[in-house]
Amino acid sequence: MNTSLDNLTHKMQRAALGKIVDVALSRAEQDREKTMCQLVDAAKQFYGSGFSDETYENAKKVLTDPNSKWTKLINCVLDQTDPHVARTTALNLGYEAFFRGTKMIRENRVKYQCNIPWLILFDPTSACNMHCVGCWAGEYGNKNNLSFEDMDKIITEGKELGVYLYMLTGGEPLIRKNDIIELAANNQDCVFLIYTNATLVDQKFCDDLKRVGNVALAMSIEGTEESNDWRRGEGAYNATLKAMELLKKNKCLFGISVCYTRKNDEYVTSDDFIDKMIENGSKFAFYFNYMPVGHGADKELIPTPDQREYMYRWLRKMRNGKTGKPMFVMDFQDDGEYVGGCIAAGRNYFHINSAGDIEPCVFIHYSDTNIRTHTLLEALKSPLFTAYYKGQPFNDNHLRPCPMLENPELLRKIVKESGAHSSDLLNKEDVDELCDKCVDFAKEWAPRAEKLWNSTKHRDTHTQYYRDTEEGKREFGCSGNCALCASHAAEASDSEKKTD
Numbered sequence: 001m002n003t004s005l006d007n008l009t010h011k012m013q014r015a016a017l018g019k020i021v022d023v024a025l026s027r028a029e030q031d032r033e034k035t036m037c038q039l040v041d042a043a044k045q046f047y048g049s050g051f052s053d054e055t056y057e058n059a060k061k062v063l064t065d066p067n068s069k070w071t072k073l074i075n076c077v078l079d080q081t082d083p084h085v086a087r088t089t090a091l092n093l094g095y096e097a098f099f100r101g102t103k104m105i106r107e108n109r110v111k112y113q114c115n116i117p118w119l120i121l122f123d124p125t126s127a128c129n130m131h132c133v134g135c136w137a138g139e140y141g142n143k144n145n146l147s148f149e150d151m152d153k154i155i156t157e158g159k160e161l162g163v164y165l166y167m168l169t170g171g172e173p174l175i176r177k178n179d180i181i182e183l184a185a186n187n188q189d190c191v192f193l194i195y196t197n198a199t200l201v202d203q204k205f206c207d208d209l210k211r212v213g214n215v216a217l218a219m220s221i222e223g224t225e226e227s228n229d230w231r232r233g234e235g236a237y238n239a240t241l242k243a244m245e246l247l248k249k250n251k252c253l254f255g256i257s258v259c260y261t262r263k264n265d266e267y268v269t270s271d272d273f274i275d276k277m278i279e280n281g282s283k284f285a286f287y288f289n290y291m292p293v294g295h296g297a298d299k300e301l302i303p304t305p306d307q308r309e310y311m312y313r314w315l316r317k318m319r320n321g322k323t324g325k326p327m328f329v330m331d332f333q334d335d336g337e338y339v340g341g342c343i344a345a346g347r348n349y350f351h352i353n354s355a356g357d358i359e360p361c362v363f364i365h366y367s368d369t370n371i372r373t374h375t376l377l378e379a380l381k382s383p384l385f386t387a388y389y390k391g392q393p394f395n396d397n398h399l400r401p402c403p404m405l406e407n408p409e410l411l412r413k414i415v416k417e418s419g420a421h422s423s424d425l426l427n428k429e430d431v432d433e434l435c436d437k438c439v440d441f442a443k444e445w446a447p448r449a450e451k452l453w454n455s456t457k458h459r460d461t462h463t464q465y466y467r468d469t470e471e472g473k474r475e476f477g478c479s480g481n482c483a484l485c486a487s488h489a490a491e492a493s494d495s496e497k498k499t500d
Contacts, residue, residue, distance in 0.1 A: 010100065014189075017042060017095050021087055028078050036063035036074065046099050062321055069319075072326035077283055082251040088213030089253060092191045096164040104162025109464055113471065114380045115346030115389045119165040120158050121362055122352040124151060124176040126425055128197075143425060144354035148179050150371055154352060155187055157376040167193045169362065171354060174200040177208075184212040193218055195257050197236065198243035206250035218257040218286055219243060221277075223267025241280060248281030255284030255327075260311065261301040262290075269314050278327050287311070287331040291363040291405060292437040295427040299437040302405075305448040308334065312399070312452060333405075336398035337453075340463035343401075345388030346380045347463075357423035360388050364404060366415050366431065367423040383418040390466045390475075398458075399449040406442050406449070408435035 020042040028035045037060050044056045062068050077086065101118065108116045126144040146154075155166060173180060173194050184192050191214055198219040209215050221240045247254050256277055258268045267273060268287070277285065289308070292299040303311070311334050318329045332343070343349055345360035352358050357367040358379040369379040379385060391410065393401065400406035403414060414420075415431040422428035466472040 013046070013100075014091065014095055017046065018087070018091055020045075021090050025078075025083060025087060032071075032075060032078075033064045035078075036060065036071070039063075043094070046095065065321070068321040069324040069326050070321055073283065073328065076278075076326055077253075080248065080251055080281060080283075081253050082210050082213075084213045085210060085251070085253050088188070089191065089216070092164060092189060092214055096189050097191060101162045101164040106464065108161050112377065112381065113469070114377075115385065115392075116161050116380065117158075117163055117346040117349045119167055119349045120154060120163055120352070120376075121167040121169060121349055122146065122151065122154055123170045123354040124168055124173050124180065125171040126354040127175050128170060128172040145176070146352070146354055146356065146371075148182070150356060151179065151183055152186070154371060154376070155183065155190065159187075159190070161376065164190045165193070166190060167195065167349075169195040172197055172200070174205070177205055180215070181205075181208045181212060184215050188212075188214060190214060191216070195220065198240045199236075201243035201246060203246065203250075206246060206252055209247075209252045210250060217247065217252070217254040218284075219254060219282075220257045220259070222258055222260075223264050223270070223273055244280040244282070253283065255282045255286070258285060258287045259290055260287055260303060260307075262303050262307065263301065265303055265307045265311065269311070274318075274325050274327065278325060282327060284328040285330075287315075287329070287334075289331070289333040289405070293363050293365065293429075293434065294424060295429060295433075297437065299441070302438075302441050305441075305445050308445060309448055309452065333401070334399065336401035337456075337458050338461065339398075340461040340465070341393030341395065341398040341401040342388070342403060345385045345392075347388070347392055350379075350385070353423060353425065355423070355425060358382075359423055360385060364411070365422060365424040365429065366420040368418060368420045384414070384420040387414045387418050390472070392465060397449055397453045399453050400442075400446065404435060405438050406445060408438040408442055411435055 020038065024035045024038045024042070027038075040056055040059050040063065043059075044051075062070050063074065065071055081089075097118070105116045105118060124146050158164075158166070168180065174196050177200065180192065180194065184190070193216050195218045198217070201217070209217075219240050221237065224237075244254070260268050274285075289303060289311075290301045291297075292302060311331060315329060315331055315334055318324045318327075336342070339348060344364065350358065350360055351362040351364075352371055353365075353367075356371040358369045358371060358374065358376075359365060359367050366384065368384045369382045371379075374382075388403075391403070391414065394403045394407045394410050395401065403410040412431055412435050422430070467476055
């Protein structure tokens with residue numbers, strides 16, 4: 001299909017879906033059940049055989065059950081979100097990212113023989129107005145910034161590959177909020193999610209969010225006022241609640257970002273905390289396991305195996321339609337089984353820091369390319385990213401997904417063999433120094449992770465791995481081993497036997 005015809009088809013499909021969404025939203029107040037069924041039917045129209053008929057019917061049952069957490073969550077979204085924001089998010093996330101973007105990404109993975117991400121995370125600035133305990137970025141200062149042209153290049157090249165979801169962190173991204181709003185306005189087919197400390201949210205910014213319609217916020221908060229302010233500084237908790245109040249009043253879309261540590265895990269998973277966040281308007285919560293990154297990082301903040309197992313079980317309880325609360329919750333570490341393990345280096349995402357260094361992961365500060373000297377595609381085919389591409393999954397137990405935290409011997413190998421340099425903006429951290437901090441936890445977590453993994457039947461993630469390509473099969477001589485650690489072949493075989 002030629003480009004002109006493809007663009008026309010794209011516009012027609014988006015317009016058709018837009019009309020369906022408009023009709024559904026206009027009727028939402030009168031008949032929520034019918035609205036839910038219409039939205040599922042619209043999804044089926046576009047995704048078709050991507051999901052089974054049973055899946056669509058089950059979705060209708062869940063979304064029309066008044067007692068289901070998912071029904072309650074969607075009702076909250078419809079009641080508490082500006083119509084323009086709701087419509088734009090539905091189209092950009094549902095059609096552009098999930099449908100059209102996913103199709104392009106899968107085609108480009110085959111075409112270019114490398115990872116192509118579903119989302120890109122980048123730092124507009126290194127500057128931050130807070131100094132959270134255990135956060136490397138708080139020490140960077142106002143040293144580096146991506147120019148508007150840098151950020152525009154990231155998005156332009158990303159869309160060419162099929163990327164329509166962009167996440168922004170830092171530093172504090174809202175120091176650059178005018179530029180971010182302009183980027184969002186110029187890319188009305190994309191979704192932007194900003195990780196923020198919320199201190200710079202004001203009425204003008206809320207007005208801008210409603211105007212562009214394609215920006216959501218994930219605000220950092222960690223439990224009670226005491227547990228939050230211990231790490232984030234005095235007054236941070238109340239500042240976040242104040243921002244939530246303003247965002248909820250203006251019907252903006254937002255959720256929370258939670259770093260859980262050995263000190264705060266019980267606070268950030270308590271019913272009181274979750275209920276308060278829902279009451280304040282949060283629609284989602286992204287949880288991150290503390291990573292001992294940077295000089296002086298305290299490895300004693302890494303959650304214990306008991307805490308990791310608790311988080312694993314709590315997440316699944318929270319997402320259960322009968323036992324969960326009306327909030328979408330996920331954890332990039334403990335949800336590895338749903339995404340096929342490590343998602344870094346473009347398998348699902350990668351990170352670009354404020355100096356332009358293109359890194360596999362926001363927690364892996366090593367790079368061999370820069371956005372100012374390389375294209376995104378060149379970075380995805382670089383020695384560092386190729387090592388990830390050939391090595392993923394780093395462990396066939398996807399509860400041990402990370403090449404740093406759970407498999408530190410692999411990150412050492414990757415960095416040294418690829419020739420990547422430390423991209424830390426303050427103190428260059430040797431890979432051995434970093435991985436040494438993870439060895440004890442990796443050993444302690446391994447048997448617990450194996451027990452959890454082998455006790456559950458796992459669904460097919462439909463993931464594209466290098467080892468499953470014809471080239472990969474020829475290189476490794478089998479379809480079941482980890483590219484960087486042959487010992488994982490036995491683990492994969494055992495796992496397959498136990499889950500059949």
